[in-house]
Every structure is written in C-alpha cells, then in structure tokens.
Amino acid sequence: MSHGPDIARIGALIGDPARAAMLTALMSGKALTASELARVAGIGAPTVSAHLVKLTEGGLIAVEKQGRHRYVRLAGAEVAEALEALLGLAQSRGHLPFRPGPDDQAMRRARVCYDHLAGEMGIALYRALQAGGALALTPDGLALTDRGQGLLDGLGLDMPALMRARRPACRTCLDWSERTHHLAGGAGAALLTRFQELGWLRPRQTSRALRVTLEGERELPRLFERLGQAGQGPPGP
Amino acid sequence: MSHGPDIARIGALIGDPARAAMLTALMSGKALTASELARVAGIGAPTVSAHLVKLTEGGLIAVEKQGRHRYVRLAGAEVAEALEALLGLAQSRGHLPFRPGPDDQAMRRARVCYDHLAGEMGIALYRALQAGGALALTPDGLALTDRGQGLLDGLGLDMPALMRARRPACRTCLDWSERTHHLAGGAGAALLTRFQELGWLRPRQTSRALRVTLEGERELPRLFERLGQAGQGPPGP
DNA sequence: GCAATGTTTCGCCCGGGAACGAAGTATGGA
DNA sequence: TCCATACTTCGTTCCCGGGCGAAACATTGC
Numbered sequence: 001m002s003h004g005p006d007i008a009r010i011g012a013l014i015g016d017p018a019r020a021a022m023l024t025a026l027m028s029g030k031a032l033t034a035s036e037l038a039r040v041a042g043i044g045a046p047t048v049s050a051h052l053v054k055l056t057e058g059g060l061i062a063v064e065k066q067g068r069h070r071y072v073r074l075a076g077a078e079v080a081e082a083l084e085a086l087l088g089l090a091q092s093r094g095h096l097p098f099r100p101g102p103d104d105q106a107m108r109r110a111r112v113c114y115d116h117l118a119g120e121m122g123i124a125l126y127r128a129l130q131a132g133g134a135l136a137l138t139p140d141g142l143a144l145t146d147r148g149q150g151l152l153d154g155l156g157l158d159m160p161a162l163m164r165a166r167r168p169a170c171r172t173c174l175d176w177s178e179r180t181h182h183l184a185g186g187a188g189a190a191l192l193t194r195f196q197e198l199g200w201l202r203p204r205q206t207s208r209a210l211r212v213t214l215e216g217e218r219e220l221p222r223l224f225e226r227l228g229q230a231g232q233g234p235p236g237p
Numbered sequence: 238m239s240h241g242p243d244i245a246r247i248g249a250l251i252g253d254p255a256r257a258a259m260l261t262a263l264m265s266g267k268a269l270t271a272s273e274l275a276r277v278a279g280i281g282a283p284t285v286s287a288h289l290v291k292l293t294e295g296g297l298i299a300v301e302k303q304g305r306h307r308y309v310r311l312a313g314a315e316v317a318e319a320l321e322a323l324l325g326l327a328q329s330r331g332h333l334p335f336r337p338g339p340d341d342q343a344m345r346r347a348r349v350c351y352d353h354l355a356g357e358m359g360i361a362l363y364r365a366l367q368a369g370g371a372l373a374l375t376p377d378g379l380a381l382t383d384r385g386q387g388l389l390d391g392l393g394l395d396m397p398a399l400m401r402a403r404r405p406a407c408r409t410c411l412d413w414s415e416r417t418h419h420l421a422g423g424a425g426a427a428l429l430t431r432f433q434e435l436g437w438l439r440p441r442q443t444s445r446a447l448r449v450t451l452e453g454e455r456e457l458p459r460l461f462e463r464l465g466q467a468g469q470g471p472p473g474p
Numbered sequence: 475g476c477a478a479t480g481t482t483t484c485g486c487c488c489g490g491g492a493a494c495g496a497a498g499t500a501t502g503g504a
Numbered sequence: 505t506c507c508a509t510a511c512t513t514c515g516t517t518c519c520c521g522g523g524c525g526a527a528a529c530a531t532t533g534c
Contacts, residue, residue: 004344004445005327005413007320008257014248016492024241034511047493049512059330068501068510078329081411083244085322090242092315093296107241127376137374139364141418172409176242181378208241253522271481284523286482305480305531 013058014086018043019051023060023074023083028208029115031064031071077184080114081173088176106209108177110201113208116188117195118175121212121220125191126172126183128224135170142170144187151227157190195220250295251323255280256288260297260311260320265445266352268301268308314421317351318410325413343446345414347438350445353425354432355412358449361461362428363409363420368465372407379407381424388464394427432457 014020018041025032025040032040038048052072055061060079064071074080110121117125129135134148144152153159162169171185183191195201200216212220251257255278262269262277269277275285289309292298297316301308311317347358354362366372371385381389390396399406408422420428432438437453449457 004261005324006257007261007323007327008252008254010323010327010330011248011251011253011257013252015245015250015252016248017245018492020243020245020248024244035509043492044494045511046495046513050492053512070511078326082322082326085319086244086247087242089315089319090244090247093247093312130374130376135374137367137372139367255522272479280522281524282481283483283525287522290482307481 010058010060010082013055013060014083016051017041018047019055022048022051022055022072024087025208026061026072026074027080027083027112027114028203029073029080029112030203031073033069033071037072074114077114077167077171081171081184084113084118084174084176088174088179091176092179106204106211107207110210110212111208112192112203112210113173113175113182113184115192116173116182116184117192117201117210118173118182119177119210121201121210122182123175123178123180124220124224125227126181128227129183131228134227141168142172142185144169152187152191155191155194155223157187157194162186162190247295247297247319250292250297251320253288254278255284256292259285259288259292259309261324262445263298263309263311264317264320264351265349265440266310266317267440268310270306270308274309311351314351314404314408318408318421321350321355321413322411325411325416328413329416340444340446343441343448344444347447347449348445349429349440349447350410350412350419350421352429353410353419353421354429354438354447355410355419356414356447358438358447358457359419360412360415360417361457362464363418365461365464366420371464378405379409379422381406389424389428392428392431392460394424394431399423399427 014023021041022037025037034048034052035045037052038045041048041051043051052061052063052070056063060075061072062075064073074083108119110117110119112118113122116122129148129151132147132151134145134151136143136145136148149159149163152162165186167186169185169187170183171188172181173184173188174180175182182188192201195216196203198215198219199213200219202211202213204211251260258278259274262274271285271289272282274289275282278285278288280288289298289300289307293300297312298309299312301310311320345356347354347356349355350359353359366385366388369384369388371382371388373380373382373385386396386400389399402423404423406422406424407420408425409418410421410425411417412419419425429438432453433440435452435456436450437456439448439450441448
C-alpha cells in the first residue's frame with residue numbers, strides 16, 4: 001500500500017532503549033568496544049552481542065574486529081545525521097529526561113556530533129564562516145568559497161586532501177540543542193580534529209561533551225571573530 | 238547514563254509497521270481520518286485508535302475532531318523533516334520493499350513532502366531558484382534574496398503574508414529519492430500550492446505522488462529555465 | 475426518536491523479542 | 505602451556521505490546 005522505504009525497520013532498531021543508548025553513545029564518533037557499550041546501555045554482554053548483530057544487519061553500525069576486542073562505530077555520516085534529526089525531534093517534543101545537570105550544560109556548550117563540532121561552539125563556528133564569506137550555495141549544495149579555502153588553509157588544514165576526498169567538504173547538520181544548523185562534512189570533521197590538535201578542545205571519557213580548555217576559551221572566540229571579519233568586503237545580498 | 242533527548246521513545250513510535258505506514262501516509266500533508274488510516278495500515282479500527290493515542294502523546298501527530306470524523310495530520314514540519322531523514326536512511330540502507338513499479342516512478346518524479354514539493358521536480362525547482370540567485374545564506378539560515386522575492390511575487394505568491402509569517406520562508410529538506418536537498422519552509426509550501434492552483438500538478442487519491450499535468454509538463458521546465466536565467470547578472474562568489 | 479456511521483473502550487489472546495546464566499570459542503599475556 | 509579477558513551461542517524465562525471482537529459511545533441524517 002504505502003510506498004517508499006521501510007521506515008519501520010529502522011525505527012524499531014532505534015526504538016529499543018538499550019540500542020538507543022548505544023547509538024547515542026556512538027554519536028561521540030569514537031569507536032567503542034562491546035563491553036563499553038554494555039556499560040553505557042546498562043545491560044549484559046550477551047544482550048549487547050545480540051543487539052550488535054541487529055544493528056549491523058540494519059546497516060546502522062560497522063563493526064571491526066581487532067584482536068580480542070570488537071570496535072563498533074556508526075556506519076556513516078548519514079546515520080549520524082538521521083540520529084541527530086531524531087534527537088532534535090525528541091528534544092522539541094519534550095521527550096527529554098532532562099534535569100539540566102552539569103553534563104547537560106557542557107553538552108550544550110560544545111560536543112561531538114559524530115565527527116564534527118556541535119553545540120554553541122559549533123553554531124558560532126558556522127556563523128563565523130558564513131559571515132566571513134567562506135561558504136556559498138551551489139547547485140550541488142554547500143561549498144567552500146576560495147576565501148573559505150584560504151581561511152581554512154591558514155588554520156593548518158590539509159586542503160588538498162580535503163578537496164580531493166570523495167566526501168563533500170561542507171554539509172549542514174541540525175543541531176538539536178541550538179535548533180539551528182552547524183557545519184558537518186569533511187571540513188567540519190577536519191576543523192574539529194584541528195581544534196583538538198591545537199589543544200583548544202578536549203574529549204571526555206564519559207560523554208560526547210567536549211571540554212573547552214583555557215586556551216580554547218581564549219582562542220576560539222578570537223578565531224571566530226577573525227573569520228567573521230574576513231568577509232568585510234562584498235557581503236552577500 | 239547517556240545524556241540527551243530520549244530518542245528511543247520516538248524510535249519505538251515509528252518502529253511499529255502499522256504506525257510507520259500511517260505516518261508515511263500522512264507525509265502527503267493531507268489530514269486523514271482514522272478509518273482511512275486503518276485502510277492504509279491494514280488494521281482494524283480499534284487498533285488504529287490505540288495507535289492514535291500513542292502518536293498523539295508522543296507529539297508526532299495532531300488530531301482534530303470534526304463531527305463524527307477524526308482528522309489526523311502530522312504535528313508539524315519538524316516531524317515531517319525527521320521522517321524524511323529516516324526515509325533517506327532507510328532508502329540508503331537498502332531497507333526498501335522496492336519493486337520499481339509505476340507508482341514508485343511517479344513518486345520519484347514528483348511528490349508531496351508534507352506541504353512542499355519533492356522528487357525530481359522539487360530538486361529542479363530548488364536548483365533553478367539557486368541558479369537564479371533567489372536564495373542566500375544568512376547567519377539565520379537560508380533566506381530569500383530581493384530578487385528571489387521578486388521572482389516569487391511574479392509567480393503570484395502572496396509575499397507580504399509569506400514574509401510576515403512566523404514560519405521561516407526557506408528551509409531545506411533532505412530528498413530521499415534524489416539524495417539532495419529541496420526547498421521546504423513557507424515558500425516551499427506556497428509554491429506547491431501555487432503549482433496546484435495553476436493546474437500544473439494534481440494530487441492523487443492513493444499516494445503522495447503528484448500527477449504532472451500536460452500543462453505542467455510544458456510550463457514547469459519553462460519556469461525553471463526562466464528562474465535559473467534570472468541570475469545572469471552578479472552570480473555569487 | 476431511530477437507524478447508520480465513525481470511533482473508543484474493554485477484555486482477551488498471542489507472538490516477538492529483550493534479558494540473563496551457563497557454557498563455548500577466540501585472543502593475548504605470563 | 506595455562507589462565508584471564510572479550511565476546512558469542514544456546515537455551516530459557518518473561519513481559520510488553522499489537523491485534524481483534526464485542527459492546528459502548530458519539531454524531532449525523534432521516
């Protein structure tokens with residue numbers, strides 16, 4: 001009767017609390033082992049094993065065997081995007097077990113969204129790039145302008161690799177805490193990596209939230225301002 | 238343990254085949270009655286009633302009582318967007334019960350995505366607007382340029398109402414069949430309405446797919462070309 | 475007021491699937 | 505070689521939740 005892809009299958013996969021917890025944990029972008037996931041989801045090893053089979057068959061995760069560990073990560077940026085969309089919906093529908101604790105605040109400030117930066121910092125980055133004329137709409141979607149390429153190059157990103165990659169450099173991703181878009185894609189990923197290399201952001205053990213170091217606290221706003229001002233020539237219409 | 242909105246609740250709602258069928262049917266943007274949904278989902282009236290309670294409590298649908306009928310529609314554009322994202326994921330993961338039948342082809346060509354145009358036609362519209370310089374990135378997201386406003390006004394859209402509305406005029410939405418973005422938001426909705434008024438597109442009884450009338454077949458490509466050429470002055474950076 | 479239609483409530487059945495314990499298999503280190 | 509760790513497989517239990525039929529409730533039209 002109803003045509004189109006089978007949404008129920010995926011919904012059911014996400015619909016189990018244990019699996020949802022695992023997937024949410026994997027939004028950190030890190031590859032976690034089966035036992036780590038067991039801890040996160042609050043279930044035993046056998047149960048996790050069963051869940052991993054289902055998630056793999058469903059194409060939501062990829063599993064890599066390495067020695068006696070089994071590393072699990074999301075199957076791709078697409079999956080992360082869809083999950084983020086669901087997170088946004090869940091948030092807006094009040095389905096949030098949210099007592100705004102300290103970790104929650106940290107999440108809103110800066111967090112990993114699969115492989116790029118999200119939260120207030122992610123939004124600030126995206127806006128700065130936009131204000132600086134680094135991004136442009138093309139018929140094929142979002143793209144880096146020449147100026148944008150220059151800016152990122154100046155930050156020390158490996159631009160040739162970025163432009164060569166099959167993955168689109170720029171995509172937008174819906175930020176569930178800020179209810180706007182932030183930058184995803186190859187450039188988004190490279191920027192997060194770079195910020196961590198520079199010691200401005202530091203991952204946490206326990207959650208997707210990122211710690212903004214003292215240096216980051218000083219340098220990131222400065223950077224955003226610089227990026228934003230770069231576009232003080234021809235602003236878009 | 239894992240923080241963030243409760244994704245499992247919504248996943249579970251979407252995860253039931255009957256509910257998924259109902260939600261997919263509601264992506265047509267039409268308000269359907271409970272019994273129509275029963276037919277779509279292939280279940281009985283009592284079961285539908287129970288599902289409607291859950292979906293309402295979950296904030297995914299809105300129900301409006303009218304006489305002895307109960308009209309059901311999606312709770313908002315947000316829900317439609319998230320569903321479309323899931324449709325895209327399901328499609329890419331091969332979870333598609335797809336024998337490319339005639340209806341499927343029609344869906345890919347033109348269909349309703351909640352309240353705006355999707356499929357090949359939707360993509361073509363979006364690209365034409367972009368090529369014509371009708372759209373611009375702003376720090377607040379996608380927006381209509383002055384030229385864009387002029388173009389849409391020329392098409393007979395009620396621009397004052399559009400700009401006055403609280404709803405953002407332009408948003409992007411992921412097209413699951415074309416794997417790119419198309420235009421959503423107030424302008425997207427208004428354009429679809431206008432195309433139907435002009436008799437270029439006609440809704441079908443049975444599915445989200447739209448019929449492109451003979452006039453539409455002639456006029457839509459012409460329109461897209463005109464829109465795209467409008468930007469032959471100052472193209473973006 | 476009465477019959478027809480649309481929807482909900484109740485009670486029941488039934489299946490699927492999530493969870494665990496125990497035992498089995500692989501890997502790494504002493 | 506032998507044990508410890510990480511994970512899987514198997515078998516079992518158990519409960520949640522979808523489904524229907526029957527009956528109640530609501531609304532419209534005659």
